Amino acid sequence: MIDVAIMGHGVVGSGVAEVLIKNAEHIAKKAKNEINIKYILDLRDFPGLSYSEKFIKDFNIILNDPDVRVVAEVMGGLHPAYEFTKSCLEAGKSVVTSNKELVAQKGDELLRIAEENNVNYLFEASVGGGIPVLRPIAQCLTANDLYEVQGILNGTTNYIMTKMVNEGVAFPEALAEAQRLGYAEKDPTADVEGHDACRKICILAALAFGKHVYPKDVYTEGITKITSADTAYADFAGCVIKLIGRARLTENGKCSVTVYPAFVSKKSQLAHVDDVFNAVAVRGDAVGDVLFYGRGAGKLPTASAVVADIIDAVKHLSSRKYLSWDKAEEGYVTDHTEATVRLYVRAKADKCRDCLKAKAEELFGELQYLGRNGEPDDELAFITPFASEKTLFSQLEKLNGTVLGAVRLLD
Amino acid sequence: MIDVAIMGHGVVGSGVAEVLIKNAEHIAKKAKNEINIKYILDLRDFPGLSYSEKFIKDFNIILNDPDVRVVAEVMGGLHPAYEFTKSCLEAGKSVVTSNKELVAQKGDELLRIAEENNVNYLFEASVGGGIPVLRPIAQCLTANDLYEVQGILNGTTNYIMTKMVNEGVAFPEALAEAQRLGYAEKDPTADVEGHDACRKICILAALAFGKHVYPKDVYTEGITKITSADTAYADFAGCVIKLIGRARLTENGKCSVTVYPAFVSKKSQLAHVDDVFNAVAVRGDAVGDVLFYGRGAGKLPTASAVVADIIDAVKHLSSRKYLSWDKAEEGYVTDHTEATVRLYVRAKADKCRDCLKAKAEELFGELQYLGRNGEPDDELAFITPFASEKTLFSQLEKLNGTVLGAVRLLD
Numbered sequence: 017m018i019d020v021a022i023m024g025h026g027v028v029g030s031g032v033a034e035v036l037i038k039n040a041e042h043i044a045k046k047a048k049n050e051i052n053i054k055y056i057l058d059l060r061d062f063p064g065l066s067y068s069e070k071f072i073k074d075f076n077i078i079l080n081d082p083d084v085r086v087v088a089e090v091m092g093g094l095h096p097a098y099e100f101t102k103s104c105l106e107a108g109k110s111v112v113t114s115n116k117e118l119v120a121q122k123g124d125e126l127l128r129i130a131e132e133n134n135v136n137y138l139f140e141a142s143v144g145g146g147i148p149v150l151r152p153i154a155q156c157l158t159a160n161d162l163y164e165v166q167g168i169l170n171g172t173t174n175y176i177m178t179k180m181v182n183e184g185v186a187f188p189e190a191l192a193e194a195q196r197l198g199y200a201e202k203d204p205t206a207d208v209e210g211h212d213a214c215r216k217i218c219i220l221a222a223l224a225f226g227k228h229v230y231p232k233d234v235y236t237e238g239i240t241k242i243t244s245a246d247t248a249y250a251d252f253a254g255c256v257i258k259l260i261g262r263a264r265l266t267e268n269g270k271c272s273v274t275v276y277p278a279f280v281s282k283k284s285q286l287a288h289v290d291d292v293f294n295a296v297a298v299r300g301d302a303v304g305d306v307l308f309y310g311r312g313a314g315k316l317p318t319a320s321a322v323v324a325d326i327i328d329a330v331k332h333l334s335s336r337k338y339l340s341w342d343k344a345e346e347g348y349v350t351d352h353t354e355a356t357v358r359l360y361v362r363a364k365a366d367k368c369r370d371c372l373k374a375k376a377e378e379l380f381g382e383l384q385y386l387g388r389n390g391e392p393d394d395e396l397a398f399i400t401p402f403a404s405e406k407t408l409f410s411q412l413e414k415l416n417g418t419v420l421g422a423v424r425l426l427d
Numbered sequence: 428m429i430d431v432a433i434m435g436h437g438v439v440g441s442g443v444a445e446v447l448i449k450n451a452e453h454i455a456k457k458a459k460n461e462i463n464i465k466y467i468l469d470l471r472d473f474p475g476l477s478y479s480e481k482f483i484k485d486f487n488i489i490l491n492d493p494d495v496r497v498v499a500e501v502m503g504g505l506h507p508a509y510e511f512t513k514s515c516l517e518a519g520k521s522v523v524t525s526n527k528e529l530v531a532q533k534g535d536e537l538l539r540i541a542e543e544n545n546v547n548y549l550f551e552a553s554v555g556g557g558i559p560v561l562r563p564i565a566q567c568l569t570a571n572d573l574y575e576v577q578g579i580l581n582g583t584t585n586y587i588m589t590k591m592v593n594e595g596v597a598f599p600e601a602l603a604e605a606q607r608l609g610y611a612e613k614d615p616t617a618d619v620e621g622h623d624a625c626r627k628i629c630i631l632a633a634l635a636f637g638k639h640v641y642p643k644d645v646y647t648e649g650i651t652k653i654t655s656a657d658t659a660y661a662d663f664a665g666c667v668i669k670l671i672g673r674a675r676l677t678e679n680g681k682c683s684v685t686v687y688p689a690f691v692s693k694k695s696q697l698a699h700v701d702d703v704f705n706a707v708a709v710r711g712d713a714v715g716d717v718l719f720y721g722r723g724a725g726k727l728p729t730a731s732a733v734v735a736d737i738i739d740a741v742k743h744l745s746s747r748k749y750l751s752w753d754k755a756e757e758g759y760v761t762d763h764t765e766a767t768v769r770l771y772v773r774a775k776a777d778k779c780r781d782c783l784k785a786k787a788e789e790l791f792g793e794l795q796y797l798g799r800n801g802e803p804d805d806e807l808a809f810i811t812p813f814a815s816e817k818t819l820f821s822q823l824e825k826l827n828g829t830v831l832g833a834v835r836l837l838d
Contacts, residue, residue: 035570035713046569140567146714148559148567155566156551156559158457159446159734285720288699302446302731303557306721309696310714320713323570335746 018047018330019054019083023075023100024091025062028114028141031319032088033067036326047327054084057091079103086329088322089113098122105129105137110333112325114141114318120215124228127340136337138325143169143216146317147310148324149296153223154339160300162224166262166426169216171292171313172200172207173239173259177277178290181247181256187240199292209238210259210275217261220296221273225265228344229273235352237276246362246421248388249397253360255279256287260426272350278426279360279399285309286426353406358399360386361412362421365394372396372417379411399425429458429741430465430494434511435502436473436482439525439552442730443499444478447737458738465495468502490514497740499733500524509533516540516548521744523736525552525729531626535639538751547748549736554580554627557728558721559735560707564634565750571711573635577673577837580627582703582724583611583618584650584670588688589701592658592667598651610703620649621670621686628672631707632684636676639755640684646763648687657773657832659799660808664771666690667698671837683761689837690771690810696720697837764817769810771797772823773832776805783807783828790822810836 020036022029036043036053044050055078056062056070075096078084087104089111091097097118104111106129113119119126119139130137140150144167153162168174172194179190191208194200206212214236218229239259250257258280263273280287285307289295294312299305311317328337365372373396377383383398391397396417400408405424412419431447433440447454447464455461466489467481486507489495498515500522502508508529512522517540524530530537530550541548551561555578564573579585583605590601602619605611617623625647629640650670661668669691674684691698696718700706705723710716722728739748776783784807788794794809802808807828811819816835823830 031713039570039572039712042572043570146711147717148563151567152559152563155739156562156732156735158738159450159454159731161450161453285696285699288696300557300731301450302442302727302734304722304725304728306558306719308717308719310717314715316713317715320570320711321567323713324567327569328566 017050017052018085019052020086020088020326021055021057021078021084022053022088022090023057023078024089025056025058025060026090026092027315028318028322029056029058029090031315032090032322035316035319035323037067043323043327047330049330051326051330054081075100079107084109085333086110086112086326088326089115090322091115092117094118094121101126102129105133105135108133108135110136110138110329112138112322112329114139114322116142116212116215116219120218120231123219123222124341124343131336131340134336136329136332138329138337138339139219140325141318141321143219144294144296144308144310145312145314146320147294147296147308147312149308150223152308153298157298157300157303157306160302162298162300163265164263164299165217165220165224165296166260167296168258168286168289168294169213169261169296169312170207170259171294171311172204173213174289174294175199175292176208177239177242177258180242180244181251184244184248186244187242208240210236213259213261214275217263217273217275221263221271222341224263224298225271227271227342227348229271229349230344233349234273234275239277241421242277242423243421245388246423249360249362249386250279252386252388253279253399254282256282257423258286260286266350270348270350272352272355274352276424278424280426353404353409355405356402357405357408357427358402358425359408360397360399360423360425361419362395362397363415364418364420365396366417369394369396372415375416379414428461428463429496430463431497431499431737432466432468432489432495433464433499433501434468434489435500436467436469436471437501437503438726439729439733440467440469440501442726443501443733446727446730446734448478454734454738458741460741462737462741465492486511490518495520496744497521497523497737499737500526501733502526503528505529505532512537513540516544516546519544519546521547521549521740523549523733523740525550525733527553527623527626527630531629531642534630534633535752535754542747542751545747547740547743549740549748549750550630551736552729552732554630555705555707555719555721556723556725557731558705558707558719558723560719561634563719564709568709568711568714568717571713573709573711574676575674575710576628576631576635576707577671578707579669579697579700579705580624580672580707580723581618581670582705582722583615584624585700585705586610586703587619588650588653588669591653591655592662595655595659597655598653619651621647624670624672625686628674628684628686632674632682633752635674635709636682638682638753638759640682640760641755644760645684645686650688652832653688653834654832656799657834660771660773660797661690663797663799664690664810665693667693668834669697677761681759681761683763683766685763687835689835691837764815766816767813768816768819768838769813769836770819771808771810771834771836772830773806773808774826775829775831776807777828780805780807783826786827790825
């Protein structure tokens with residue numbers, strides 16, 4: 017029997033306890049060992065549970081108990097999760113987590129500490145909830161030189177975008193509905209501004225390309241400016257708008273990492289990833305495109321990924337999973353404005369629509385014009401040819417009119 | 428440095444050699460060891476290759492060379508692949524393979540021999556080509572009680588079905604085009620009759636539910652009877668027709684395993700898996716639905732999966748991956764005719780169409796009628812309510828007319 021501890025009894029933590037207890041027999045068979053929850057760390061009280069006697073409030077009880085070999089950190093946030101994780105690893109305990117913020121910020125350091133102490137730091141649940149993504153990339157695609165990862169990494173924003181696209185509702189209503197259903201938090205900033213997706217693409221980039229990427233170095237744009245007019249024009253263009261996290265190796269060995277809403281062709285698998293579902297697409301030289309799809313969040317899906325890591329850690333108590341990447345490097349993440357893209361633009365004519373059209377063609381070259389139901393007479397929507405973002409956005413400022421919206425196309 | 432041998436230098440085998448040589452540096456880093464191809468076994472000669480000196484024709488050279496620790500069996504077929512694999516495992520060599528026929532037929536036995544000899548038998552490439560499927564199921568979804576696996580498991584038939592659905596061409600033309608492009612073999616039986624998909628669903632069922640399933644116990648129906656009239660009616664019903672392999676645990680602890688063409692709702696992710704792509708959807712109690720998507724065949728995708736297994740085997744020379752399942756059990760696979768389904772039926776009226784309609788309603792109950800462009804006056808297409816296959820097909824015999832087509836719906 018192996019003793020484990022769970023730090024945090026929120027949505028994910030209670031799910032981890034539930035799965036470990038409910039599927040105990042099956043899990044013991046898989047882990048070749050019975051797994052016993054010895055402690056659950058939480059500052060709150062949880063009376064009346066079948067396992068209420070396991071709760072403790074002092075982290076040191078876990079740290080100083082040599083019987084606890086594996087700890088699940090499901091508290092979230094940077095502090096004290098960072099200090100607790102570090103101490104556990106240094107004390108020779110493996111740590112598994114769903115904490116994307118901590119992995120995106122301190123992953124390289126914590127992996128190094130794990131390596132030095134011959135224990136494991138596993139975080140499958142930090143990206144894509146219950147969808148197996150990180151381990152397949154690290155273990156199954158190892159024969160490939162990977163050069164691109166992109167995905168729909170945040171269930172909340174995908175729910176909102178799906179609602180806007182399918183039902184034509186505006187962003188505020190779609191957000192309110194997401195909050196009502198518990199998909200979005202009261203303060204939805206981390207989701208709708210793209211911060212959550214940013215942390216996840218940082219982790220994916222680090223794992224796929226071997227170098228740590230800090231969220232602060234990633235150009236991140238949320239979905240708050242997208243309107244139902246934009247989604248209607250996207251439909252006309254054979255696309256849907258999705259919040260896309262993307263990391264690509266560039267020819268000079270650097271890495272382009274971005275998070276922004278983008279026009280995605282309906283021919284792409286990503287276009288059909290709806291509601292709270294997530295998907296991660298990986299591109300390798302041998303395998304081509306591979307896509308992983310499933311529920312990216314939620315209590316039980318996320319808990320199932322944490323528990324799979326617990327099982328893996330229990331099976332590898334005295335051996336290391338080779339999961340690691342190098343430190344971040346100054347200048348490794350490229351300036352996003354230098355990337356070549358096409359841009360969808362929606363603008364309101366100051367004077368005449370035809371003058372705006374002429375000016376736009378002068379600025380950008382040949383344009384693909386879009387239409388929509390109920391399009392106002394003074395509105396113009398088009399897609400530009402490929403150019404650097406820098407060029408496109410500087411031309412945009414010269415447009416004789418008010419730019420109402422601009423969304424990149426996913427090539 | 429670790430010596431490996433490749434048995435078979437066909438499409439996959441030459442791909443394995445190519446990937447191992449091309450990505451050698453990257454692979455050595457991942458495997459924490461340089462990987463050296465010591466022998467390639469093939470009865471044919473391959474002069475003029477950069478590695479022509481590695482070819483041998485005598486299997487015993489590999490078997491008796493203690494330096495060869497890992498062998499890739501990419502010969503295909505049951506014999507002598509079975510005997511060679513068995514001998515290698517018994518000699519303490521790990522074996523990796525893309526040979527679905529062998530795994531589906533002898534997987535339980537070979538896994539047991541591997542276990543007895545403390546070596547690994549790995550076969551990620553046997554299902555889904557380069558798509559990571561088996562390892563994620565075995566390692567990442569371990570916290571789940573899995574109860575269903577279904578998928579588009581054969582690229583050739585999926586290419587043909589996509590062509591029929593999107594371009595309205597008939598089966599023979601679509602097959603000819605697939606052959607012209609090298610997607611289908613000259614003798615396409617194994618693909619179009621569903622045998623290949625059957626082997627793969629057997630492997631998936633064994634891995635997900637823990638018990639060997641023999642192809643002979645699986646009801647298997649190919650796509651040769653599907654016409655463009657059927658795909659047109661499917662479109663009317665909001666569906667596409669796909670060849671679906673499916674394995675489900677039933678309430679009494681038995682397992683329903685089938686391969687047949689089915690109406691798939693366009694709302695399903697599987698409906699958007701087109702051309703030679705494959706997808707495997709797994710359903711677990713905690714994670715919900717997870718889907719893996721990518722190129723299910725082809726030289727380099729398949730080779731990349733074989734090489735990932737080689738890397739894994741090299742990393743675990745002295746430890747076992749816990750991959751195993753129990754022997755097949757008489758009566759474990761249920762009688763497919765007892766399953767409850769809805770059926771699409773296309774029939775030609777002997778006398779009047781209305782009489783046929785009346786008879787159909789008398790036999791099946793309330794029907795959903797379908798239409799298509801250019802529908803002949805004496806043709807009737809409908810979807811039945813749910814009933815056991817046995818009931819549905821026996822009622823079908825009583826229909827006053829000629830049944831032109833019958834396809835199950837994927838619920």
